[in-house]
Every structure is written in structure tokens, then in C-alpha cells.
Amino acid sequence: MDSTTQDLLATLEARGFVHQTTDRDGLARAFAAGPVTGYLGFDATADSLHVGHLQGLMLMRWLQRAGHPILLLIGGATTRIGDPSFRDSSRPVLTDGQIALNMAGIAKAFHRYLEVGDGHGRAQVVDNAEWLDGLGYLDFLGAVGRHFSINRLLTFDAIKNRLDREHSLSFEEFGYTLLQAYDFVELSRRYGCTLQLGGADQWANIINGVELSRRQGGPQLYGLTMPLLATRDGRKMGKSAQGAVWLNEERLSAFDFWQFWRNCDDADVERFLALFTELPLDEVRRLGALGGAEINLAKTVLANEATRLAHGEGAQREAEAAAAEVFADRDGAGQLPEIALTRKELEGGVSLVELLVAAGLQPSRSAVRRLAEGGGLRLDEQPVMDPDIRLTLTDAGRRVSLGKKRHLRITLTD
Template sequence: MSQYRSDLLRLLDERGYIHQLTDAAGLDALATGQVVPGYIGFDPTAPSLHVGHLVSIMMLRQLQRAGHKPIVLMGGGTGKIGDPSFKDEARQLLTEDTIAQNVASIRRVFENFLTFGDGPTDAIMVDNAEWLDRLEYIPFLRDIGRHFSVNRMLSFDSVKLRLDREQSLSFLEFNYMILQAYDFLELSRKAACRLQMGGSDQWGNIVNGVELARRVDGTQVFGLTTPLLTNADGTKMGKTVGGAVWLNSDQLSHFDYWQFWRNTDDRDVGSRLRLFTDLPLDEIARLEALEGSEINAAKIVLANEATRLCRGEEAARNCEATAAETFSGGIGADLPKLDIPAEGIGLAAACTAIGFTQSNGEAKRKIAEGAVRLDDAAIKDPAYLVRLESGQTARLSLGKKKHAILRLA
């Protein structure tokens, strides 16, 4: 049984989202008595978010499911600087046009997870460039900067990590945590926001915002962080050999997204179902108790539910059908496709072009190992040329989990 009285904290607690809270009793009481607007910030550094952001997106979804108001804060202002938290080096600075394009692209994903509108619990999306771009430096230093201790900022893990490695931390990046705290103050004023949520690496930044709102406006606001999500083998969740698992379909095919979830380690199925689906907890308990080959049924449920939320019902159905057809020897209609020229394409080049490998050198090694197959026939010649006749297709496979269709351009 959860220790909390509010539907919000009970829901977040029972599904495994809570790591740290600034004032658990205070937030529990507030969420019991009123609608709590809560936000999470996302810097638009790419045209799509990836599965590493998905816990945060799902937290906003759970906030809305519990009867509260999600605020999606796009970092159009802070994105011009970049969050230095736990990064080895400074991020590349983006132009305003690129940031605007990324924000527009990212919004499409949130519309799959949240209900936007003007109602009391409808989600809203705001951009911190609205207030950060207008800041005047001297007034900001006088009114906001005086509330921050450099000694304390240097003690935060996100800063210490860079300094301990003797890596440069620019003054530009050092200001990031002050700007994030100021975001919380502005959202408290503009949208009555009372809660900031984020990953455990954001704890210091969130606490700064909680304290700034108290010192400047005398407003009580709250912070909540989630645990660092790792796989059963200790690796960071979402990090794959093939690169980022993007949420936007123009960055990653429906099937590859579905297959990512289908490939979940047996030991992680339960936690992934709790965090990334809306399935009832009793149904999740039944699924994670499955053993042996039966756990594969739970993985298919996970893949279907996660894909349905992010990509839609039709995509989930098609991907399951494609997987069933692919692994029974057919050619699935929803597999990634590569158009090849009439003169053919090298097998290694095809593997790299479809995203199975990062380079032709890696592809040639995989081919020599016998890991690459055309229509289930292993090809071990790294110089093999793939040629197709008009109307012909071929299934390209790397190992047991990566499949694609080759067709004539």
C-alpha cells in the first residue's frame, strides 16, 4: 500500500516514478485538495525526443490521469545555451530557426500522450524564450542572481563531475541552473505552477527553483525526481548499439520502435510495463510473473502498448502483424525499406544505409561472422553485391532482431 493520500502521489509511487521529493507531505496535501499544475522542461536540441525522455513524458501523462494539469516547457531560451548536467563537454549552440523547427517537430509527440486545451486539467505547452529572451542583465543579476550561492552551485553533482574531470565548464553553461530556477518562478507566477518534475540528475536545479520561489515571492512550490532508469545489465535505458531510439516516426520507423520494446530483457518487463503503459497494476503483476518462453507474450503486450501510446493503434497492430509474419518466414509489410539501384548495392553498404551498422567496416565484420542474411541465407562474402530484378524484393537480416526489405528503386 502506498503511504500517500492523494491520487497523484499514490499513482506515481505505485508505478515506480518517485525518487526524491522536496516536501512529500506538503505536496500530498496540496494534491488532495486542488488541481496542481506541474511542469517538466525539454530542451529542443534535436527534431525529436528519444526514449530517454519518455519517463518524463509519461509522468506528465500520469499527472493528467490523476486529475492535474501538465505544463510542457520547451526550452527555446535555455536551448540556446544547453544543460551542462552530467555532460562531458559543452553542447553545440543552435540557431533560433533550428530551435523553432525542433519545437514544432517535438510537439507532435506530446499530442499523442497528453490532451491539450483550455480546461483546468488540459495540458499547455509554453516556451521559456518568452521571458528569457527579454531579460535585462543588470536587473536579473540584482533581483535573481543575489539569491544563488556559488559555493553551493559548485557542490552539485552535475557541476562537480565536469570539474573533477578537469573539463571546461563555461560561464554560459554555469548560468543554466539559474535560468532553470527562474523558469519555475515565472511558471509559478504565470500559470500557478506548483510542481517541477524531472530526472534525478535535475535535483539540484529543481531545488534551486523551489528555494527561489520561496525567497522572491514567498510561494511554496515542490520538486519531484524519478530514479535513474537502467537495464537489468546495468546499462542506461535507451542506449542501443544502433543509436538513439527516437519518438518521432520520421526519425525511427514504427517497426524499429516496436522491436525496441519487444527486445526488453526478461528482468525488466515488469518495471517497463509500470512506467511506460497505462495497464492496470494487477494485469502487470500477472504478466511479469510469466516464466520461460511465456514471458515473450508479456513483451509483445509491452511493445504493443508502448507503440500505441507513441505511434497510434494502427501502428501497434501493424508492427505485431509484421513481426509475426517476419519470424514465421514471410516478409512483413511494416519493416524498414531500402530502395537499391538497378546496378545493385554492396551488402555492407546496404547494412549501413538501413541503419543496421554504423559503418561499412562494422558491416563487413558482421558479414564475415555470418550474422548477415538475405532471405534467410547467410552471406559471408564482405564484397557481395545485391542485385534485384524488376518487382523483386529481398529480406535483409542482421542477427535475429534486425530485419529490413530491399527493393528496386
């Protein structure tokens, strides 16, 4: 990875990381003048990050490798409220114990992608509870609240859209944007942080932090947002048909993580290679231009690179080898044992769990469910989370996998 700073912003733009900046020219000058301390925030709503967070982690990785200090802010305090941005309902209330467990799980992903810890050049993990827990309400209103107009806050899309749809917005949620603005100013004061990164849905919150610093006579702050990613089929990045694509292996195996990337849409390959790998852009363009069956080579490169970063080279090799073993018969369907079902059976729908038990492939329905819960039950490359699904005519020819070693094919017979 190029470690120079002079073209960093242009590189980030070319790779697709940049959606908006508060002052593009000013930020470019700041990067050229010396190290810029940037931060990215995470609320502790789950015990693992997922692929939807990966764009931000990769962006921070580029900044760190270019010599810029980075802060990883976990919202130990703001998680209790929940960011209302572009949500129709309030987030579930978490206990302090749940938040602490989630924070520990989130930190695991940081260490995979970034150099974290004490010392020069290492990312620092900070918790906004350090300054928000002791902040008095009247002090907050005096220091922050007086700088913001309710009229203007109501024009921000994240708030306006929710009210327009007549969905409830609590007072604490309404104040979330002011807390995030305060975080930015406090990080500037404590750590010399002048850049906040976030998804496009954080634009209003970031602008408020930049504005608060200006109104308080503080330093010039900058904001950079990343585009909100969706797959070509319209699914929000970080989600699959089977659920969230988690970064921690306790939540999702390296094999299933590898499969997520290997199974992406052809049209997403080049974009994902640019964002989620460190391959040079000319190689990204070459791989993205492959057509026909050759695009699968690019998908394998994407899966290998993304899995290596998330889980390490050893896990990446094991996942690739396991996938090769499972699908070695792709061009020879007759090599797998078969379960033959009639057209009439499939037209009426056949319960997968009942089929596996009746065929003697699993001892009981509960055994099938345990296999599914552990991620060991798959149709083709996709994990089956609900073993009660009913197989139909469209499933004829599909491959059923029970663990990594046992595979069979559903066939249609008259």
C-alpha cells in the same frame, strides 16, 4: 486509468516514477487539496524526443488524467546555452532556425501522449524565451543572482564532478541552473505552477527553484524527480546499439519502435510495463512473473502497448503483423533461402555489403547503404546502420532481412 487524486502519489511511487521529492508529505497534501499545476521541461536539442523522455511524458499523462493542469516547457532560450548537468563537454551551439525546427518536432510527441491545446484540462506548451529573451542582465543579477551563493553552487554534483575531472565549464553553462530556477518561479507567477518534474540529474536545478521562490517570498513550490533509467545491460534508456530510439516516426519507424520493446531484456519487462503502459499493476506483476518462453508474451504486450501510445493503434497492429510475418519461421530455419558461407570465410570476416551485392540480392553497394539508411536492412530483429560490418562465425544462423518482404539465412558450410 484511475482518475482519483487521493492516491496519486502512492500510485506513482508503486509504478516506479518517483526517485526523490522535496517534501513528500506536503506534496501529498497538495494533491489531496485540489489541482496542482506541474511542469516538465525540454531543451530543443533535437527534432524529436526519444524513449529516454518517455518516462516524463507518461508521468505527465498520469497527472493530466487525474485532473491536474500540466505545462510543457520547451527551452527556446535555454537551448542556446545547454544544460551542463553531468556532461563532460558543452553542447553544440544551435541556430535559432534549428531550435525552431526542433521545437516543432518535439511538440508532435506531446500530442500523442497528452491532451494539448487551449481549454480546461488540456496541457499548455510554453517557451521560456517569452520571459528570458527580454530579461536584462543587471535585472537578473538583482532578482535572482543575489539569492545564490557560489560556494553552494560549487557543491552540486553536476558542477562539482565536471570541475573535478578538469573539464571546462563556461560561465553561461554555470548560470544555467539559475535560469531554470527562474523558469520555475516565473511559471508559478504566470500559471500558478507549484510542481516541477524532472530526471534525477535535475535535482539541484529543481531545489534552486524551490529555494528561489522561498527567498523571494513566493508560494511553496515542490519538486519531484524520476529515476534515471538504464537497461539491464547498462545502456542509457533511449539508446540502442543502433542509436537513439526516437518517438517521431520520421526518425524511427513504428516497426523498429515495436522491435525495441519486444527485444528488451527479460529482467526489464516488469519495470517497463509499469512505467510505459497503463496496465493495472496486478496485470503488470502477473506478466512480469512469467518465465521461460512465456516471457515473450509479456514482451509482446509491452511492445503493443508502447507502440499504440506512441504511434496509434493502426501502426501498432501493422508493426505486430510485420514482425509476425518476418519471424514466422523461428521454429523452422530451413524455410528461408540460405546464403552458405564456409568456416574459413567467416573466420576471416565477410563484408555484409559485399556479400549482398555478390549474391545478386542488391544491385550495388550504394543500394545497400540506402537500404540501411532507411532502416530496411536487419540482422535478426536489429537494424543494421553500418552495412560495412563484417560477418563472423557468431553470425552463422542469423536471419538477414531486406525490407519487410525479403529474408534469408546465413548458414555455415564446410
